[in-house]
Amino acid sequence: MTDLNKSSLKEIVNLIKSKKISSLEVTKHFIKNIEKGKNLNSFITTCFEKSMNSAKEFDSKKNFDGLLSGIPIAVKDLFCTKNIKTTAGSKILENFVPTYESTVTDNLWSEGAFLLGKLNCDEFAMGSSNETSYFGNTINPVGKNLVPGGSSGGSASALAASLTPATIGTDTGGSIRQPASFTGTVGLKPTYGLCSRWGIVAFASSLDQAGPMTQNVEDCALMLEAMSGYDKKDSTSINKKKENYLKNLNQKIDGLKIGIPKEYRVENMPKEINDLWKKGIDILNKSGAKIIDISLPHTKYALPTYYIVAPAEASSNLARYDGVKFGYRSSKGNNLVEMYESTRGEGFGDEVKRRVLIGTYVLSSGYYDAYYIKAQKVRRLIKNDFDQCFKNVDAILTPSTPSSAFKIGEKTNDPISMYLNDVFTVPANLAGIPAISIPAGQDSEGHPLGIQLISKALDEQKILNIAFAMEKSIGHKQSLNRWWE
């Protein structure tokens, strides 16, 4: 029988469609993997009984119309799932069971997939290592002492360890691409508005975007096709025709112009990252693409801008967790204000509190103009930089992260050094444009490194194609020895 641990999502879909394997067999396989992978702590909630029932129901009807017919999928625990606990990695939502299904997960289910479980993540997606989760940190299958990145760390870990055939995450400042880079997987942050935000626990509304996390580029195209689409319940959703990303996927990148931004050569960048970047440039060159040096002059302001805009929005988005209507409520406090204080004091972790404080501060009267307004202006300049560049190039190539996966506990006491991890990923969120990270090599210790392709808004097909071509040339396939089992 086929080794499902070595099969891509597309291959499993084909196995099911060609009736070589049943949905139930696939589901049982992944359940077994999840049970053996408990040490990774990548799941917050599993729903095996429900998954098995869904698989059985699929097998009894065998409707192969969907893109994801009969596929069990685990998703980041930031997507609200009907009747299944949704925690956002926080104590404050520890026992929250939504009565509704997020649009993006609903889209997956409409394509024939069903839920396998909910994946660990940084609390309210605030973090770059999965260490801020109330449910404990997730371990990177690449190495016992390594973080999987974050905030979609549980998703990346489960995917890399074959605990789910594919998954979805959310990316506010790099939360899909950085963990993808740390785990040797593919992660795409789509154009802002391509995937509906309805039913996703909000972190920073103007930056949040759901996207696929997969083993390879083909799967990425497939998942993006399944999850994206206009949603009238999200006022920021883009009203456009659905694309056939998988069907249109090809490796013809001959003649495409690829920009190399000089500002991404940051200080103290490890040599191996620079080498990886060079390797990427070489591959593209050999594939017939034209390499062009470009400048994105406001890049250095992206990170500080992000750490004003995102906390500002978060401080407001998280105000609803007050113990009044749903979620955790502290038993302490003699009046409303005291109840608020103890509920939020006990319900939120340190990183969330830190960002709520920063956000509240930058929106306060007297500081608003100096911080929030200034940040919005810089955000516009960053977007203008990209707009300018995309007049001359089709895509931009950069490293995904300034380092490979770091050690658990290494940066927990140094938030700034943690934030610096997002330096290459944040600009795409600020500009609302798509970016993909694909595995491109390894560091001296054999830890995966990712490379990032960025395009103008709604050009997902283009970066998927370039990534597809590069993936083939790189020819790297990660093989882990399943040490955690």
Add this chain to the structure above:
Amino acid sequence: MEKEKFDYFIKTESNIWEVVIGLEVHAQVISESKLFSGSSTKFGSKPNTQVSLVDSAFPGMLPVINQYCIEQAVKTGLGLNAKINLLSIFDRKNYFYADLPAGYQISQYKSPIVGEGAVTLDMPYGSKKIGIERLHLEQDAGKSIHDLSPDNTFVDLNRAGVALMEIVSKPDLRSPSEVNSYVKKLRTIMRYLGTCDGNMQEGSLRADVNVSVKKKGEKKFGTRCEIKNVNSIKFMEMAIDSEAKRQVELLETGKTIIQETRLFDTKKNETRSMRSKEEAHDYRYFPDPDLLPLELKQSFIDNIKNKLPELPDQKKERFIKNYKLTPYESNVLVSEFETSKYFEEVIKKADINLAKNWIIVELFAVLNKKNLDIKESPVSPQNLASLINAISSGEISGKIAKKVFEIMVETGDEPTKIIKEKGLKQQSDPKELEKIIIKVLEANSDKVLQYNSGKEKLYGFFVGEIMKASSGSANPKLVNDILKVKLKK
């Protein structure tokens, strides 16, 4: 009428103080559903039965603007002769309260949907223009109920998310009576437009009142205090009067006014401090990232403009011009849309002069006494028209008409039926009248002799006797004519 008679100043031994008032009126938009959700807005439903996941701010829920509410706001803006902004922005106003589920209210801060406009007040001393600063859309909060239990507060979210228009005036108002007139005018305009029912009992219309005082003739405004959430016109007038006096007293004793938010205690007729400027909330306004800026097309606005109904000011002019009403009469008749409609129904079939007097004097008296809305009037426009026609044709006298009207009020019957059944028809047949007159004169031949020898004041006596003999139905004019002739003989 001269202005001085109506001036509102606070006079002390040493000074004359002028009061400066600006209003922020919160008007609930007439709309089936809420501003950003599909929940119903029906008043008086069971608590928490009209609450969607969006209204209660569940994780991942997003607001979607209700286009109808936008139309209503634009319509109101046009009714206030205001500039409609093609681009406006929804902001979040952040504060914690149990009946504010998201921890923020979606409102419009720096870029409202409607800009500057004006309304005209008809004051006894002439018309006065009051500037409108802006109109913006915002969500209402829910309701906290503190008096149902000694230990708990209950929250009803039925109202949470209902669309409100906040209409901010310029500080152009100078007296409680101008405020009275301004609020009524706003209400009239919105009722004409069908954008707010103006029902103050149900909280559809409430106001925050900004009051400051300055010495008469002084250009610079004094420090203002804001009196929050006053929900009747009478209370607004009382609150202004009491607040202005408080401020004058402070200033005259050498103290200063602290800018603050105050509440009006209706029982004690005084305002008291709610929170000072230092304690004021920092609402941390910022554009709501869940909503794109609202862009309107000029054609969208023009479309609404073309369908705008006749507004009270236009109707008033038309009534004056077409029906030869005095400005006062016209004002009274247009102040409520339903009244103007009633009036125009009546005059379709009846005399204008009689109609306006009957409505303004007789009908209003009855409605006031019975505390009824004109829509609930026991006398229908058709019935009032036939009553007036009965007067015009001489079928009944004005005096009898009042009697018939009283019966109409009680029974709702048609006047013709009442006249017939009660035999109230005026006797206008000269021959019949002559018979009655001859009879009366014969029965009082001694008085006739006295009259003819010069006691002319007996004339009234004869008329009285004739009316009595006809049980009041004799046509007075004809009686007069015939009696004069008979007595000369």
